[in-house]
Amino acid sequence: MKKYFLSLFLLYSTIAICQSKIYYLEGTLGKSTIFMTVQVYKSDNEANLNAVYFYKSSLKDIKLEGKLKDGNNFTFYFKPGDNITEKFYLKKSGNNFDGFWYDAKEKQLAVHLEPVNFDNYKSNLKIRFEDERLNLVKYKFLEFKKQKTTIYNNKEFVWYSEKHCDTDFFRLGNNFSEKNKTLINPVLEKIHIENTLAQLNCASSFGYSQGKGIEGNTTINFLNNDLLGFQVSMFWDCGGAHPDFGSSGYLIDLNNGKQYGIDDILAFDKSVTGDSENNFDAFSKYRNDFFSPKLLAVINSQEHFEKPKNEDDYCDYTNEEYWDFPSWSYTEKGIEFTPIFYRAARSCEEPFLVPFEKLKKYKNPKFPYEFK
Incomplete structure (x- = not known):
């Protein structure tokens, strides 16, 4: 999981460095209202395009591949399998994009796109990444x-x-x-x-x-x-x-x-922090040095895990690394923890219920309610 956060950081850092331009567009495809995000990346003097668009009527993204010619001529196409089912030929003039859309049978519809006026889509919705700004549009509908x-x-x-x-x-x-x-x-x-x-x-x-x-x-x-607990599985x-x-x-x-996170509920050391956004190093150190070994010890006291003897058995529940960022669920009988394994061993993930009685000594002093 630590590697996941690092990879995610590097991914978005790389995108930020390479990305040269992003356009948020709204307009018409024939008689339909559409919205589109166009991203232009430059790498080794080559321009690479990504585009996503959706209809106002459906709000579902359609991912497009693209090509850029002469700086202002954009070609986008949707190609599931080996067949192009739709394509755009658009020319950029000023801030607007105009051209035509074609389906697989070469039916042609005019396209006109211009920059989104985000003043029309103001809300309290928070955007995590820059390329998610069209969520403000979807939110309205x-x-x-x-x-x-x-x-x-x-x-x-x-x-x-x-x-x-x-x-x-x-x-x-x-x-x-x-x-x-x-x-x-x-x-x-x-x-x-x-x-x-x-x-x-x-x-x-x-x-x-x-x-x-x-x-x-x-x-x-x-x-x-006082409390409502639930779990969303996807x-x-x-x-x-x-x-x-x-x-x-x-x-x-x-x-x-x-909303209480697991670190608001449990504290295996006074260095506990749930503030991963502002101090990820301290958060990660606490999870690695205190949370995972002590949580594993508590669970192992009832489960009695043994290290697999077969090299083909990926389900090593004795490995502390799988317990540093577990998923969890607050239930009537205690807290369920599910270790997070690497992709090839994801089938090993299963929940382990720890009764409240075993967790009382680790209750975060700032958590205002008793474990019952």
């Missing part, structure tokens, strides 16, 4: 609809789906207090929005998105007067070399809307 109501610990949860893709998520229902709903439902809506945008952005060069590239489910695992296949899967645990304070 999201539509959530009520699907069903479920009961957990005698409390009502209302589940919503999003019109454009296959995502559903819950909000607090009628028998929660108005204070709870006012504080927590915006937090839950934000998570639903993030998951929805991830689904809409899940695009492949091998086929058109059906809004189902990320499959998953949400499970409510804990509820009392399997995604967005066109990379390998599909992948993972889960995220959430624990939300019903009294103030605060």
Whole structure:
């Protein structure tokens, strides 16, 4: 996992260095409204293009390959398999792009694109990376609809789906207090929005998105007067070399809307820090030096792991490195931890429940609630 964060940092650092220009465009393809991101990279005196576009009506990304000629003539095409199913011929003039779109049967439609006026899409949505700015556009057109109501610990949860893709998520229902709903439902809506945008952005060069590239489910695992715990598990296949899967645990304070990370809940040393964004070195050192060995010791006291004797057995649960960034879920009986293995051994990942009684001595002093 540490290597993953380092690779991600290097990837975006390299992109930032090589990237020469990025365009955010909106306009028309025939009678349809579309939005497009065009990225131009220069490497060894060659220009490389990436482009993604989506229709206002669907919001699902379509990834395009591209070529640039004479600095202003752009060719983009979508080529799943060996067949080009659509292509753009666009010429840049000033800040605008004009030209034509063709389908596989050479049907032609006029295209006009100009810079996106982001003043029309202002919101409190936070953008992590520069090339995600068109999420501000998608956000404006999201539509959530009520699907069903479920009961957990005698409390009502209302589940919503999003019109454009296959995502559903819950909000607090009628028998929660108005204070709870006012504080927590915006937090839950934000998570639903993030998951929805991830689904809409899940695009492949091998086929058109059906809004189902990320499959998953949400499970409510804990509820009392103060805390709501749930887990989001996902399997995604967005066109990379390998599909992948993972889960995220959430624990939300019903009294103030605060979201607790695992380091807010447990402290295996006074150097504990959950601030990976501002001090990743300290965060990583704590996880490596204290969190992983002590968590493994606690789990091993009940599981009695043994180091595999067969070289073909990848499931070495005695290796501390697999426990430094585990996924977790706060449940009624304790906290479940799932070690994170390298890709070839991902099948080894399974949850291990640690009862609250075994974790009491490690409760973070700043965590305001007792383990029960």
